[in-house]
Amino acid sequence: MSGAGGSTSRHLLSAGDLSRDEALLVLDTAAELEQVLASSTVGKLPTLRGRTVVNLFFEDSTRTKTSFELAAKRLSADVISFAAKGSSVSKGESLKDTALTLEAMGADGIVIRHSWSGAPVNLAHHVRGAVVNAGDGTHEHPTQALLDAYTVRQRLGRLEGLRVTIVGDVLHSRVARSNVLLLHTLGAEVTLVAPPTLLPVGVETWPCAVSYDLDAVLPKSDVVMMLRVQRERMGVSYFPSSREYSRRYGLDVRRAAVLGDDAIVMHPGPMNRGIEIAPEVADGPRSTIVSQVANGVTVRMAVLYLLLGSAEPAIGVEVTRG
């Protein structure tokens, strides 16, 4: 687990941590795992027997938590899941104390979801085990970006040179940030489309283009990724009404019709049907939404295997403990 000197470990904290080779290794590993599982009669591999993976979810999440749990179990790891409610966290334990507890329990991998941007980085400074960021605040969600990239490659056969349009609430979206970083690493051209109020400060420094006009961008897109309108994150209104948002930035049947023949439509879920995406589009032939969920388990298995499966991790950023 530890590197030279015993004081560093490797973690998956940001999609930007991954080099092109590392990102492709994750995708290739996931592809081989998919093949193995498709042939398997037991649906389970012995690879992480004896390893412990702790799921630490400080924020509600059904699909990501289930997906990580299933991924770890399919690799035969021992899985412990904490929800914030009911754990010491609700009694006021600090993240550092939680980390020390996990350390004492011998957690080899720690999957963390937290509402604070940067919580996984913080945790990584206190534990020997590999930390996997499962979504931190409005910052990052690297395994979502990996499963999206995997899904695109599965459907379109490549990533290099593809034109990917990410539409919606970029400001509050960790999915958007992680996707921009990873897709850029993998050679895709990303365009963000959003109302000016839903773009973060400093977006001009991101490795992507920005547009306010969805209709102008759609015909040139190979992939359209719709982001969820995160109403629960909004203390103030960023747009006049959801009807207004839907009219300007929603992917309805009329807009989907201008897409190229092979173009695909993605959504990280959960969807607001009828707001950012029309039900006919979400359930239509271009939609990859169901395969994104299935691919999520496979890609997370690949990440866990590459971080925990050998004497030294094959991917991730090195963090010194202290």
Next chain:
Amino acid sequence: MTAAQSRDDGPGARGARARPVTGDPSAARPVLPPEQLARVVDRMAHEVLEKTGGGDGVVLLGIPTRGTVLAQRLAARIEAFAGAPVPTGSLDITLYRDDLRLRGPRALGATDLPPGGVDDRHVVLVDDVLFSGRSVRAALDALGDLGRPRVVQLAVLVDRGHRELPIRADYVGRNVPTSLQETIHVMLAETDGRDGVLLGPADLERA
């Protein structure tokens, strides 16, 4: 750090990757020249036909990388001699290895079963070198998760001895007595640009 950079070698560690042979080739002794290798594969094909009653129900599963290539060659020869095609596939053992935590990261190889799978088939596992037997142990575990073959046999191009588990091969291309300090390098045109088997000192590494 990528998976391909990790060293393997040591008993049973071969098979997950195809890498070129480097080092000083003059330090290595050829134990099977190319034309002999072809004859050995022909003989093994005949033996498979003989011991399986004409190859009925036989499925050849190669252990990546060179085992997969050998399985394809064996299948082609069996078809040439018996006139019927033999289903062939590959079986990656990486996820079933018992030494994963002792070594650096390993990239996965392909697992690809022929249509019809392995249930009730006469499966012949194919690998390039039989050494400690640990790869074959892993292959048997992997195979057990894919179905229930009627019979499982083992074919290897080279048996170099030094078994650490109670495993033997049913079809052996060439027995090559070795010391633990020596290395065996199987080269196949499909993965290495040429055919041959070299017996070399331990420092003749695959780079």
